[in-house]
Amino acid sequence: MDGSCPLCNSDLESSLHLFMVCPFAKSLWFRSHWGVRIDLVAFGSTSDFVNFLLSPPFLVNQCLGQKEEFLLYGAILCDMVWKQRNQVLFVDVSLNVDGVSTKISCLFSEHNIPKGSTTYQQVPSSIQTWIPPPGMSFKINVDAAVGPRFSSIAVVARDRRGELVFAGSMKVNTTLPLLAEVEAIKWALSLAPAMGYDCIIVESDCQYCVHLLNDLAERPPWKFWSLCSELRSFLSVLDKVSVMWVPRQCNAVAHTLAKWSLSCNFFGPFDFGNYPACFSSIILEESRRAL
Known part of the structure; x- marks a missing residue:
């Protein structure tokens, strides 16, 4: 192996490159519902990136829940990028940015359960089948x-x-x-x-x-x-x-x-x-x- 990034083959592989600089990763960040332009953020080290995930500057005035959502999305994105990198490197699969982006969104939707939210009606998770509506509804x-x-x-x-x-x-x-x-x-x-x-x-x-x-x-x-x-x-x-x-x-x-x-x-x-x-x-x- 020559040490170049297996996802783009345009630069040496590193943590900063793989999750932030690689065109594949940048495309995934931009496809998030925040539309993150990760290339406009200056990262000097991986610790800067971690701090960005924990406290994104564009959510500085938002509630804690918004920041937790972004952290969850970032963690899922990094995990999927790493898995795609391994598949390309060891299984020789083709890059599929649309498929990976869809998978990230699906996982985010599954795991992003709002905390402490009981202001809306919901059917108890113990119910295992469809329940008919009452009366004339x-x-x-x-x-x-x-x-x-x-x-x-x-x-x-x-x-x-x-x-x-x-x-x-x-x-x-x-x-x-x-x-x-x-x-x-x-x-x-x-x-x-x-x-x-x-x-x-x-x-x-x-x-x-x-x-x-x-x-x-x-x-x-x-x-x-x-x-x-x-x-x-x-x-x-x-x-x-x-x-x-x-x-x-x-x-x-x-x-x-x-x-x-x-x-x-x-x-x-x-x-x-x-x-x-x-x-x-x-x-x-x-x-x-x-x-």
């Missing part, structure tokens, strides 16, 4: 599946008997998991006024997105600022509509439809009788449990 389950060039979002509306009211999927032009999840919630909220039920419950398994929409004191990332503000305003005038977090196992029907649509590149509303088999089986099983 109905539920809209939403989810997103992220691909290398675009994402798929799905919405599934059911009444208290578990009977299907509407199911559909849509292609969205983003590969950011959090943005795709928010777009799915936006679609569900746009359908709510025409449903005509006493109460509408939108369920998502993205806890961070649900937290952003319900906790008005939480400042959304700048990439989602406009969309989150729009949805918060929408929710403020829809007093019979709520957005709740549920565990993944309670959101299987929307999760399955989003994944199927992405893999088959098939989008749109689904008429009764032409649903994918993987989707229909979940609907039937959960409707039987609702009776």
Whole structure:
């Protein structure tokens, strides 16, 4: 080995280069929802970089939670860069900045559970299946599946008997998991006024997105600022509509439809009788449990 960086082959490998100077790493930093231009920050040593992760200058006036989120993202990014470096060096895989960026965002979404946030409704994590809505209300389950060039979002509306009211999927032009999840919630909220039920419950398994929409004191990332503000305003005038977090196992029907649509590149509303088999089986099983 000649000692050059295996990710760019343009400079000698070092910790500073690998995580901050390498074009591959710089691209990943810029794709974060902070849009970090890591090349504009001067690092004299790795300790400077650690201090940057612990106390980023652009978040100096933000709450501790924002800084903890950035530290989590930075730790995940560095781990993924190191793993990609080893795969290139020892397994001879090709660089895939889109795939790595998507994986970082997914891991960040999974691990970024807001601390001490109990201001919004959520289904207990001990619940293992979909629960029908009470009385004359109905539920809209939403989810997103992220691909290398675009994402798929799905919405599934059911009444208290578990009977299907509407199911559909849509292609969205983003590969950011959090943005795709928010777009799915936006679609569900746009359908709510025409449903005509006493109460509408939108369920998502993205806890961070649900937290952003319900906790008005939480400042959304700048990439989602406009969309989150729009949805918060929408929710403020829809007093019979709520957005709740549920565990993944309670959101299987929307999760399955989003994944199927992405893999088959098939989008749109689904008429009764032409649903994918993987989707229909979940609907039937959960409707039987609702009776």
